[in-house]
Amino acid sequence: MNAIQIYGGNCLMGETRIQGSKNAALPILAATLLIDGICEIENCPMISDVSHMLRLMESLGCDITRIEHTIKVDAGRLCMCDMPSDSVGVMRSSIMLLGVLLARTGSVSMQYPGGCVIGQRPIDLHLQALRKMGVVIEEREDGFVAETKGLNGTYIRFPFVSVGATENVVLAAVLAKGNTVIENAAMEPEIYTLCDFLKEAGAEIEGAGTDRIIIHGVERLHEISYRIPADRIVAGTYLAACLCSGGEIFLKEAPCTQMTAVIEAAAGMGAEIHESTEGIQIACRNRRKMLQELKTDSYPGFPTDLQSAFLVAMTLAEGSGSLEETIFENRFRIVPELKKMGAGITCKGNMLFVEGQKKLKGAALTAKELRGGAALVLAGSAAEGMSIVKNRQYIERGYENICQDLATLGVECKIIN
Numbered sequence: 001m002n003a004i005q006i007y008g009g010n011c012l013m014g015e016t017r018i019q020g021s022k023n024a025a026l027p028i029l030a031a032t033l034l035i036d037g038i039c040e041i042e043n044c045p046m047i048s049d050v051s052h053m054l055r056l057m058e059s060l061g062c063d064i065t066r067i068e069h070t071i072k073v074d075a076g077r078l079c080m081c082d083m084p085s086d087s088v089g090v091m092r093s094s095i096m097l098l099g100v101l102l103a104r105t106g107s108v109s110m111q112y113p114g115g116c117v118i119g120q121r122p123i124d125l126h127l128q129a130l131r132k133m134g135v136v137i138e139e140r141e142d143g144f145v146a147e148t149k150g151l152n153g154t155y156i157r158f159p160f161v162s163v164g165a166t167e168n169v170v171l172a173a174v175l176a177k178g179n180t181v182i183e184n185a186a187m188e189p190e191i192y193t194l195c196d197f198l199k200e201a202g203a204e205i206e207g208a209g210t211d212r213i214i215i216h217g218v219e220r221l222h223e224i225s226y227r228i229p230a231d232r233i234v235a236g237t238y239l240a241a242c243l244c245s246g247g248e249i250f251l252k253e254a255p256c257t258q259m260t261a262v263i264e265a266a267a268g269m270g271a272e273i274h275e276s277t278e279g280i281q282i283a284c285r286n287r288r289k290m291l292q293e294l295k296t297d298s299y300p301g302f303p304t305d306l307q308s309a310f311l312v313a314m315t316l317a318e319g320s321g322s323l324e325e326t327i328f329e330n331r332f333r334i335v336p337e338l339k340k341m342g343a344g345i346t347c348k349g350n351m352l353f354v355e356g357q358k359k360l361k362g363a364a365l366t367a368k369e370l371r372g373g374a375a376l377v378l379a380g381s382a383a384e385g386m387s388i389v390k391n392r393q394y395i396e397r398g399y400e401n402i403c404q405d406l407a408t409l410g411v412e413c414k415i416i417n
């Protein structure tokens, strides 16, 4: 059945350690292909998106050894540059390899990465930027061939913020000839972390983490070891679990400084929060207060990846409120599932209007994508009775073991194969 079974209603108690960040690990693994030698990446989350990226890298000629959360990549013998279409279609982050392969080999042919249920997820900004760097891209029915005689630094101003496009240009620019300026760059912590990794390997980058990044191309990068920081979205998911179920928990290694908007939203719902360098302590003793207006935005705004988890918390809060999704066009897929549990939600375009309920009741639920699937597990944890969340594979793309983590915090849940 590939599902998670939950008996809801327990208050959360205890502590759990937050895993390494998926969205930091993926671009950093791609960046190791820029280094003609061996890199060691520590605290890499053991999730299916990482496994998939590693398989893709091996198919391109990398030697990969993985011992638990530590991965060694030797990209010295990079050979192929035609990415296997079955891999590209399955995981959007394969687009992250475009910039590095062009930098290393000068030629890439690949299928368009899949959109997914949360939106079309085009790559037009990626391709426009690379064309400005001297890449000739011939687009075809289901994919494209990109070739360059050498990447040149250039000036790029993105019309709107794109995390992936910013990462792809940074990856293409670090070994390019000359300087690259990116205006309206994404400011997500994962961009800062990627630039930090590249600078430790010898890249020259200014403005990482701001909306204006300058990359001075260098000849080569050298081998390094690097530790992936904790995952702010996983930490925010478990913080929302406490908002849903109540109780008092400690999230070890949660990156507080990257979670200001999330912590503010949780405090706005009545949670008592204590931040420290060790992590986040959160206590929810009474019924949550409703967020009058929650709006997703690019960093440092409230992250779209926690929209579903906080929607679940809002369905159990007192009063009525609204939620606006501004990043993806189809990220309300869990609404019909939550309605099966008795949630009071009305959807109008990219807005949801929520009437808080005292309780949700357990139901048979179907996950349709990663973060919505995790949010359904939170709903089951807070609901009365038993819930089943099917399509567990979606959740395993980004969470090492959500069941074990939540069970450590007092949730009665288990995997059903």
Ligand code: EPZ
Pocket: 022, 023, 026, 092, 093, 119, 120, 121, 122, 123, 124, 125, 126, 127, 161, 162, 163, 164, 165, 188, 190, 304, 305, 327, 328, 329, 370, 371, 398
């Ligand atoms: C990254 O996706 C994250 N994924 C997403 O997390 C996250 O939701 C998203 O950034 C926004 O923060 C990884 O880091 C692996 P975008 P990305 O380019 O880079 C449109 C998760 O759950 N757009 O910032 O694909 C796009 O359709 C995942 O961990 C174009 O139109 O997101 C979207 O509407 C989900 N053309 C908006 O921009 C382009 O060329 C923002 O997308 C590129 C993007």
